[in-house]
Amino acid sequence: MPETADLQIRIEEINELSFMFKPITIPEEQVVFGKNLLYAIGLKIELDLPIEIIKLKLLVNYTLADINDIVLSLESEIVFHVINLKAVTRKEDNEKNVNVNDEFLVTLLGVCIGTSRGILSTKTKGTIIAKYPLPILNPNDILTQMKNNK
Numbered sequence: 001m002p003e004t005a006d007l008q009i010r011i012e013e014i015n016e017l018s019f020m021f022k023p024i025t026i027p028e029e030q031v032v033f034g035k036n037l038l039y040a041i042g043l044k045i046e047l048d049l050p051i052e053i054i055k056l057k058l059l060v061n062y063t064l065a066d067i068n069d070i071v072l073s074l075e076s077e078i079v080f081h082v083i084n085l086k087a088v089t090r091k092e093d094n095e096k097n098v099n100v101n102d103e104f105l106v107t108l109l110g111v112c113i114g115t116s117r118g119i120l121s122t123k124t125k126g127t128i129i130a131k132y133p134l135p136i137l138n139p140n141d142i143l144t145q146m147k148n149n150k
Helices: 102-123 139-148
Strands: 008-021 037-048 053-064 069-083 089-091 098-100
Touching: 008 102, 037 098, 037 102, 037 139, 053 102, 069 102, 098 102, 102 139
Parallel strands: none
Antiparallel strands: 008 069, 037 053, 053 069, 089 098
């Protein structure tokens, strides 16, 4: 992250935007996380430069691959207030698009992943899904993958 004493990050809000959970329709002993129970992550970033707000919306889906059925979906949002946000953003030539410093974004993404893992853990307690928490993920790898899939 850029070296600047003026950069300050505060979480303003943590919001659960949507949650869906359906019972798994195959026997528990047949569930293999990473093989027939798969997870996927999506990310949306919203910036409001004048008020120094950055929102990260993270979507997590668990799918039963054999029947291509989403059994769990969580969309969460974390609103960050970043004092001196301009230090980690850069407007492109067309002035419409804004680039966010990767190292800074990786830090925020790590917070979002951990928060989503906690929400999922709480929401699925006592269910078969509780045995398959969102794995420990490298936010840098996720950001790289998302950039490559853009």
